[in-house]
Amino acid sequence: MFTTPDRESGGVGLLNSPAIPLDVHTDLADTTGSFAPVNEPVTPMRGRIARFVRGRETDAAWVRPALLTLLSLTAVLYLWDLGASGWANSFYSGAVQAGSKSWKAFFFGSSDSSNFITVDKPPASLWVMEISARMFGVNSWSILAPEALEGVATVGLVYVTVRRWFSAPAALLAGAVLALTPVAAMMFRFNNPDALLTLLLMGAMYATVRALERAQTKWLVLAGTLIGFGFLTKMMQAFLIVPALSVVYLLAAPAAWWRRVWQVAVFGVSALVAAGWWVAAVALTPAADRPYVGGSQDNSILNLIFGYNGFGRLTGNEKGSVGGGGMAGSMWGSTGPLRLFNDQFANTMSWLLPGALLMGTALLVITIKAKRTDRERAAVLLWGGCLFCTGLTISLAQGIIHPYYTVALAPPLAGLVGIGTMALWQRRNTWVGRSALAVALAVTMAWGYTLLARTSDWFPSLRVAILVAGALGVVGILALPRLREAPRLALGLVAGFGFSAALAAPLLSTVATATTPHAGAIPSITPTPAGGPGGPGGPGGFGGGRFGAGPPGGGFGGFQPGFGGPGGPGPGAPSGGFPGGGFPAGPPPSGAAGIGTGGGGPGGGGFLNGSTSGPALTKLLTANASRYSWVAATVNANSAAGYQLASDYPVMAIGGFNGTDPAPSLAQFERYVATAKIHYFIAGGGGGGFGRGGVNDVSSQITTWVENHFTALTVDGTTVYDLTASVSTS
DSSP states (O other), X not given: OOOOOOOOTTTOSSBOOTTSOGGGOOOTTOOSOOOSOTTSOOOHHHHHHHHHHHOOTTSOTTHHHHHHHHHHHHHHHHHXXXXXXXXXXXXXXXXXXXXXXXXXHHHHTBSSTTOSBBOSSOSHHHHHXXXXXXXXXXXXXHHHHHHHHHXXXXXXXXXXXXXXXXXXXXXXXXXXXXXXXXXXXXXXXXXXXXXXXXXXXXHHHHHHHHHHHHTOHHHHHHHHHHHHHHHHHHGGGGGXXXXXXXXXXXXXXXXXXXXXXXXXXXXXXXXXXXXXXXHHHHHHXXXXXXXXXXXXXXXXXHHXXXXXXXXXXXXXXXXXXXXXXXXXXHHSOOOSTTGGXXXXXXXXXXXXXXXXXXXXXXXXXXXXXXXXXXXHHHHHHHHHHHHHXXXXXXXXXXXXXXXXXXXXXXXXXXXXXXXXXXXXXXXXXXXXXXXXXXXXXXXXXXXXXXXXXXXXXXXTHHHHHHHHHHHHHHHHHHTGGGGTTSOHHHHHHHHHHHHHHHHHHHHXXXXXXXXXOOOSSXXXXXXXXXXXXXXXXXXXXXXXXXXXXXXXXXXXXXXXXXXXXXXXXXXXXXXXXXXXXXXXXXXXXXXXXXXXXXXXXXXXOOSSSOOOOOHHHHHHHXXXXXXXXXXXXXXXXXXXXXXXXXXXXXEEEETTTXXXXXXXXXXXXXXXXXXXXXXXXXXXXXXXXXXXXXXXXHHHHHHHHHHHHSOEEEETTEEEEETTSOOOOO
C-alpha cells in the first residue's frame, strides 16, 4: 500500500492535516468560530464575514483570494452579454411570463396564465425564474441571470465539497474545470431546467460528504431533500446519482452496518417526500381545476413521470414524443458505451473525461487495501460513481436524449479531475503516481487532438500547441525524480505544460460558447463537429445566432435553405439541431409542415423555435385582448410562446410542447370558440402530429376544422383566422 507523502505548508497537501481535528476545519458553509483577536468579543455576523474573507486559519494567504477570483471570473463568464440570447428557450420564457401573472400558473408550471396546459417538466426551475421576473419584470436578464448565478453557486459548491477532504489546489482545480466545461458555460447561460438540476445534485453530493464525516442523519436528509427538489426540476434524471450516493455511504460511513442501512432508508424517504408533495397535489386536484398535464397522453402526472419523462427515455417508447413510439431511439443518435465520445456529445464535456477515468482507476488501485472508511477512496467512488451512473444512462438511453444533458456530468467530472490530479501529483515521487499522472496527461492530450481534428477549421494551430505542451508535460512528469532538487520553477513549468495541454481547448471552447447567443430548445456548444447538431453535414440548428451561416431562427435539418440535412453540406446555426442529421432518410413525417419558418408564413415559428410576431400581428392580438381567455391559439407550445411573449397575453398551445398531446379535443375547442374564449387561430405552428401525423391527430383535426369554418387573413406574412367572426360557408 502506498502512503501519502509529506504535505507541504500552506494547505496544499492531498488531505487535511491529521494534526488538525476535523471539527475545527471550516468552509463556506460553516457558521462557528472566528479569526478575530482572542481578547476581542466577536459577534456571529463578524465571525462569518471574517471567515468568508480569510477562509481557514490553516490556509495560505493566497487561497481565499484565489477562490474569490475564480468565482468572480465565473460570474463574468456566465453573465457577460447575457441578454444577447433574448428569450433563449422561449418555451420556458413564456411559462415564466405566465407564472409572473398567475399564482396558479406558478404552482402548476403552466405555459399560459389562463392555465390551459403545463410545460412538459415539473416547475421548480420555473419558480426561481418567476420569482426573479416578479421582482424585476419579465425580460431576458430577469430570466437568464438566475441561471448564471446557479452556475456560479455550483462552482462554489464543487470547491467547498472537494475542500472538505482535500487541498485547496485540488478544490480550485475542480472548480476551474467545471467553470471551463463548454456545456456548463452554455447551460448556465440558458433557461432550460438543467442549470438548477445540476446545482441541486451538486448540493446533494456536498451533503453526502458531510454525512460521511460523522455518519450524521441530518445531512443525509438534506441530500435526499435536494434530490427530491431535483425531481421537481427534471423528474427522474435527478434519481440517477442515488445509487452512487447510497453505495458509497453504505461502504464508507463511520457507523455500524445496520445504522448505515436505516440511514440510507431515511435518505430515500426524504427524497420521496421532497418530490412527492407536489406530485400528490397535482394528482389530487380535479382535472377541471388545474391545467392539462403537458407531455402526458391522459392528463395524468404519473403518465408524465413514468412515460414521457421516465422509462420512455430509456426504452424509446415515448408515446406523443417527437419521435413517436419506438422510433425515438433511431432518431436521437447512436447509443452504446462510447456515446459520450461521438460527434454529437464529445465536445460538450468529454475533453478531460478519459484522463479523469484513468486517474480515478489509479487511485482506486492505490487505495484498495485502505480501511473501509478511507476518505480518499470514498471520494473517488462518490465523484466517479455519480459520473458513471449518469453517463452510462445517457449513453444507453434509446429515447430523447440531447447532448446538453451532459451538463449534469460536469460537476462530478470536475471533482474527479481535481482530486485525481492533485492526489497523483502528491505521489509524484512514487513510480505509480508519476506514471499514472503521465499516462492520464498523454491520453488527455491525444483525445483533445482528436476532438480538435473533428473541427479542423477551428483554431487549427491549437492541435500542434497541445501536442507540444502535452509532450513536454509528460516528459517532465516522468523526469520528476531528476528534478527532486530542482527549484520550484522547474516544477511549475512541468505543471504549466500539463495544465496548458489539458485545459487550452476546453477554455477556448467555453469562451466561444459563452459569447455565442443561443435560442430554441436545443442549444449546442462551439465548435460543433461535422455531423453533430448544427454542424456541417449535420442537422440545422433549431435556433439561430449571430455566428450562424443560416438564417436566424434556424430550421429543421435538411428543410431550411443553407442548413444541412442527412448528408447535407450546409453549415447549421450554432444553437442546436436534431441529432443524427435531421429526419431519417425519406420524406419528412406527416404533419411536419411548418417546421423551420412555419407553414403559415415567416412568423409562424418552428417546431422547436419560438414564433416571431410582427408589429401588425402583435397589434392585432392585443386589441381588446382583455375580453378573451386566450388572444390566440396555435399548434405546439414553442409557436404559442413567441406570440405570448410579444403580446403579453395568454396564447393557447394546442397539443402542448410537441403538438401531440390530446388537448384540447376538437369538441372542447369548439366550445371554447362558441363561448368566445379564443380570439384568433394562428396557422403554421408546426407539430400537429409530428412523428404521428394523420387526420386522427387532435391538432390536425382542429386545424382542419378552423380552415373549413373560418376565413383566412394574412398579417405580417402569417396566416390568421378570426374565431369571433362569422363562420365561413366554405
